[in-house]
Amino acid sequence: MVSNWLKARATDWSLTVDDTNASHGFTQVANAQLCTNGSFSLKYAASGYEVYWGITCPGAATPDLAGLLAAQSGAFVASVPPGLTLPGWTFRAYDMGSHPPSPVQLMSWDSGRVSVQIDMVSVFLNAFRNSEECQIRPGHDDVTSGCYVPSSPASGALRLTITAPLSPAEVRLPGT
Numbered sequence: 001m002v003s004n005w006l007k008a009r010a011t012d013w014s015l016t017v018d019d020t021n022a023s024h025g026f027t028q029v030a031n032a033q034l035c036t037n038g039s040f041s042l043k044y045a046a047s048g049y050e051v052y053w054g055i056t057c058p059g060a061a062t063p064d065l066a067g068l069l070a071a072q073s074g075a076f077v078a079s080v081p082p083g084l085t086l087p088g089w090t091f092r093a094y095d096m097g098s099h100p101p102s103p104v105q106l107m108s109w110d111s112g113r114v115s116v117q118i119d120m121v122s123v124f125l126n127a128f129r130n131s132e133e134c135q136i137r138p139g140h141d142d143v144t145s146g147c148y149v150p151s152s153p154a155s156g157a158l159r160l161t162i163t164a165p166l167s168p169a170e171v172r173l174p175g176t
Helices: 002-006 065-071
Strands: 014-018 039-046 047-056 074-077 091-094 104-110 115-119 124-129 150-154 157-165
Touching: 002 014, 002 039, 039 157, 047 065, 065 074, 065 104, 074 104
Parallel strands: 014 157
Antiparallel strands: 039 047, 047 074, 074 091, 091 124, 104 115, 115 157, 124 150
16 A cells, blocks of 8 residues: 555655644754854754754845845755555655755745745655554663564655744844
């Protein structure tokens, strides 16, 4: 079933998130001020999605669309619900940390909401069984046999479009 589902999306696999919840917007990660490797990340995390959007340091020169366009540097997708459902299982699609990062197209930034399109070329999929016997016990890091389907590459690319809140204060490091 999973392989047929992936084959059906080999050339046209897309997901769209339109999030209006202000607490779900893109925000600077906790250690953004360190500016590791010349950039910092804006993180979007909600409803199974975890996406990191790279911004070159010290951030956008101006808090507008042009400034953000000049400062963006790609994205890393840690987790998205791929749209595949099977009773008792949770599926996760993600980017294997491709270098360079997945390209980001900034679609719009208006009235505190940004819309970005991320084209994931290197997509992997794994699955976890949702049952009591598959829960990892405290002090153990092992997964019971039959509870996890390891990562496998998907045959096509995934286009992820996220529209979510973004405050101008998030696109530039404090004090710069």
